[in-house]
Amino acid sequence: MGIREEAEFILNGRFGDFVGALNHGPRIEIHGKTGRYVGNNMTSGEIVVHGNADDGVGFGTYNGTIVVHGDAGDGIGQLNKGGVIIIEGDIGDLAGLYMLSGDLIITGDAGKDLGDWIIGGNIYVAGDFETGTNAKVVEPEKEDVDKLSALFNQYSVDASPEEFKKIQRKEIRPFYG
Structure with missing residues (x-):
């Protein structure tokens, strides 16, 4: 869409690839299934999907929030540069690949x-997972639990913040020996 104005869109049905790509401010609420790359390179705003999403949700997101109330495919949050991506369900492989900032x-x-x-x-x-290279599992701190609780309340996510594990980088420069 690439809309730079404040606006709200409520969409019903099935949607293809790149819905909400380049979003810069609007709130987009989708009731139905979406294709690949929801919110691709989004810079601000909100996208809320009430249904499943395919691969690449939040790819390259700079800012803003994407919430999927359903399952999502592979490659979720790859190259995330500062956005918040919430999947209320299961996801596939290679999520958070080369993630730079933000929350998944x-x-x-x-x-x-x-x-x-x-x-x-x-x-x-909160569920089962296998970490990739340069990823380490740590216990969430009180600030993490508070952040999750606030987001779950804001977006009506049915989950208990205390049940989550936190994954962070092992090293700042993993590519150099």
């Missing part, structure tokens, strides 16, 4: 290589 929150299970080559930001997951 998964209330269900995640596939293989979660946080592969993560450089910054936080990944929170």
